[in-house]
Structures are given as structure tokens and as C-alpha cells.
Amino acid sequence: MEKRKPLTTARLKKMKQAGEPITFVTAYDYPSAKLAEEAGIDVILVGDSLGNVVLGYDSTLPVTLDDIVYHTRAVVRGAASTFIVADMPFMSYHGSIDHTLQGVARLMQEGHAKAVKLEGGAEIAHTVEAITNAGVPVVGHIGLTPQAVHQIGGYLIQGKSSEQAQKLLADAKALEQAGAFAIVLELVTEELAAWISKELTIPTIGIGAGASCDGQVLVFHDLLQYGSAPAPRKFVKVYANVGETIRSGIAQYVQEVKARSFPGPEHSFHMDDEVAAYLYGDKE
Numbered sequence: 001m002e003k004r005k006p007l008t009t010a011r012l013k014k015m016k017q018a019g020e021p022i023t024f025v026t027a028y029d030y031p032s033a034k035l036a037e038e039a040g041i042d043v044i045l046v047g048d049s050l051g052n053v054v055l056g057y058d059s060t061l062p063v064t065l066d067d068i069v070y071h072t073r074a075v076v077r078g079a080a081s082t083f084i085v086a087d088m089p090f091m092s093y094h095g096s097i098d099h100t101l102q103g104v105a106r107l108m109q110e111g112h113a114k115a116v117k118l119e120g121g122a123e124i125a126h127t128v129e130a131i132t133n134a135g136v137p138v139v140g141h142i143g144l145t146p147q148a149v150h151q152i153g154g155y156l157i158q159g160k161s162s163e164q165a166q167k168l169l170a171d172a173k174a175l176e177q178a179g180a181f182a183i184v185l186e187l188v189t190e191e192l193a194a195w196i197s198k199e200l201t202i203p204t205i206g207i208g209a210g211a212s213c214d215g216q217v218l219v220f221h222d223l224l225q226y227g228s229a230p231a232p233r234k235f236v237k238v239y240a241n242v243g244e245t246i247r248s249g250i251a252q253y254v255q256e257v258k259a260r261s262f263p264g265p266e267h268s269f270h271m272d273d274e275v276a277a278y279l280y281g282d283k284e
């Protein structure tokens with residue numbers, strides 16, 4: 001395959017200016033990252049959705065920094081030529097700046113990430129600035145911020161009222177001002193996402209935010225129907241049914257072992273004839 005020019009934060013800004021859509025997908029391990037890179041994805045996000053789709057939790061809150069470091073390393077091994085962003089997990093960036101920077105350092109030095117993503121608006125702008133000042137590119141994330149699910153009261157669409165919309169625009173501008181190189185807009189109206197995208201010079205990456213964003217992101221397991229929620233959410237398009245492929249493959253394996261049709265002769269190893277004859281044959 002042709003080797004692509006490594007993506008940079010400057011290139012992402014140029015893509016926005018040129019109107020070239022930016023593609024993000026999440027990945028959490030070596031094979032998924034390798035396949036995403038081979039498929040031509042621009043950016044891989046090692047999301048804390050890891051908690052839901054890989055670790056079986058019912059929210060992203062239990063995901064730890066250790067979890068993200070471990071999975072980011074595997075993703076980087078699978079997609080060494082792709083720009084890889086690591087999600088900062090719940091409560092890893094709300095203490096002191098020192099504590100936050102220690103976590104960022106682990107994601108970069110042990111996880112080998114190229115950038116980090118944090119949920120929140122103007123209230124975390126000082127944190128975004130400190131991380132940026134340390135030379136680490138930052139992706140913002142506003143709208144539905146799943147780490148705040150218990151405060152929000154559910155996974156609800158954000159920015160429907162004009163007050164909320166204006167606050168979200170102010171948040172986006174604060175993050176841009178603080179040095180973020182891109183902002184995820186999650187579960188906001190298409191109208192608000194279009195407005196924010198027009199007002200910013202950095203790219204917006206939408207999930208459930210309509211077609212006017214500068215890029216799109218989806219969760220790997222959602223777009224491939226790989227063990228995630230049985231009924232895909234409105235903002236997800238299903239491009240393949242990997243879960244069904246895996247289930248039917250394993251079911252066929254079970255059936256063939258039970259029927260003794262697997263393994264067949266072509267899957268088995270044999271001794272030389274003389275040895276077999278000596279051990280088990282007619283030794284008169």
C-alpha cells in the first residue's frame with residue numbers, strides 16, 4: 001500500500017480550510033487500529049468509550065489512566081503511521097495542573113499518543129492551555145460530555161435552547177483560544193454545529209452533530225456492529241455487521257467439533273509411516 005504523509009495538526013487545519021472532510025474512528029487494540037489505518041482513516045481516537053464497548057462497563061466513568069495507557073500502546077503498535085489521540089479519563093484532569101500533566105506525560109511517554117482529548121468548555125480552558133504549553137496537542141470535546149452523565153442526567157442532546165447554544169459557542173471559542181487544535185461536538189443540533197464550525201478556525205469533529213462539521217467520528221464497535229448496543233442509535237450508520245460474522249463463525253466451529261468434522265486430515269500432523277508402524281502397527 002502507498003505510504004501516506006504523516007498527518008499533523010497543521011494539516012488538519014488546512015483540511016478544514018480546503019473543505020476536505022476529516023475522518024476519525026475510535027480503536028482500542030492492535031488489530032482494530034491496523035485495519036483502521038489500512039482503511040485510510042485520518043485520526044484514531046483511543047476513546048474512553050473503551051469502558052462501554054471493550055470492558056463491559058455501563059459508562060465511561062470506571063475507565064482509568066492505566067487502561068488508556070495500555071490500550072493506546074497497542075493501538076500505536078497497530079497503526080504506527082496514523083495520528084493517535086488518547087482520551088483523558090474521568091477525573092484525570094480536574095485536580096492540580098501538576099497531576100494533570102503527570103497523566104498527560106504517561107499517555108505520551110508510555111502510551112505513545114500524539115495528542116490528548118479532554119471533555120469540557122471554558123471551565124477547563126486553563127488546563128488546555130497548560131497542556132498545550134507543555135507541547136502536547138489537545139482536542140476539546142463539548143456538547144454531550146459522557147463523563148458528566150450523572151450531572152447532565154442522561155445521554156441527552158445538548159444546545160437546543162438559544163442560551164445553551166450561545167454557551168456552547170463561547171466554550172468552543174475558549175478552547176480554541178486556549179490552544180486546542182480540534183474540537184469534538186457530541187450530540188448537538190446540526191444548526192449549532194454549523195454555527196460553531198463557521199466561527200472557529202480549528203476543525204470541528206462531530207458525532208451526532210450533523211453534516212456541517214469539518215470531520216466526523218464514530219465508535220468502532222458502533223459502525224461495525226461489533227458487540228455494541230443491539231439497536232444502533234440515530235446518529236450511527238452501520239457499515240458492516242462484524243458481530244454477526246463472528247457469532248456465526250464461532251457457531252459453525254462449535255457445530256463442526258461436536259460433529260467431529262473439524263479438525264480434518266488437512267489440519268492434522270503425522271509421524272513418518274515407519275515410526276507409526278513401529279509404534280502402533282503389526283510388530284511381529
Ligand SMILES: Nc1nc(=O)c2c([nH]1)NC[C@@H]1CN(c3ccc(C(=O)N[C@@H](CCC(=O)O)C(=O)O)cc3)CN21
Binds near residue numbers: 052053146221235
Ligand atoms: N458504543 C458507544 N458509542 C458511543 O457513541 C458512545 C459510547 N459508547 N460511550 C460513551 C459515549 C456515550 N454516548 C451516547 C450514549 C447514549 C446516547 C443516546 O442514547 N442518545 C439518544 C438521544 C437522547 C436524546 O434524545 O436527547 C439517542 O436515541 O440517540 C448517545 C450517546 C456516546 N458515546
Ligand SMILES: CC(C)C(=O)C(=O)O
Binds near residue numbers: 026050087218219
Ligand atoms: C465518542 C468519542 C468522541 C469519545 O470521546 C470516545 O469514544 O470516548
Ligand SMILES: [Mg+2]
Binds near residue numbers: 047049
Ligand atoms: Mg470519550
